[in-house]
Amino acid sequence: MKSTDLCPQLQKSMDIIGRRWTGLIIYQLLQGPQRFNVIEAAxxxxxxxxxxxxxxxxxxxxVLREVFPETPVRIQYSLTDKGLALETVIRDLQRWSKIWIDCDTNSVSSTPEM
Structure with missing residues (x-):
């Protein structure tokens, strides 16, 4: 991807969040700490x-990865404060998509359905 000098922070944030499945992983972790198999199943x-x-x-x-010294070892993933700060972004995208995205055609609507 071509780098831009317009807003390097926005570009980096879009590179992070825009990676395939990343937004949905964050969305899943907004529900709280989860084990790998729970995230994978969802x-x-x-x-x-x-x-x-x-x-x-x-x-x-x-994301914070916590290892609990139990037998068997338990590993849990949760959002850090930095990750939790993305909640408004994820929720806003969710609201926007409900209005503008038609899942049947995978296209963006030209007018909102309200």
Missing amino acids: LPISGRLLSERLKELELEGI
């Missing part, structure tokens, strides 16, 4: 790709 995504996206989000400081 989304039509392979375990390998989910693991990759969770690692990327962890490196960005959006």
Whole structure:
């Protein structure tokens, strides 16, 4: 993707959130801390790709991965404060899509259905 000097922070945020499945992973974690298998069951995504996206989000400081020293080991994922700050963005996109996106045709409507 071509870099722009217009707004590097916006470009980086779009690069992060715009990655395939990332927005839906964040949306799922807005429900609260979850184990890997719960997230995987909720989304039509392979375990390998989910693991990759969770690692990327962890490196960005959006997701926290907690390991509990139990037998068997329990690993839980949750949103950090940085991740939780995305809730308004995700909810606004959800509202926008309900008005403007027609899921039957996968296109954007030209006029809202209200």
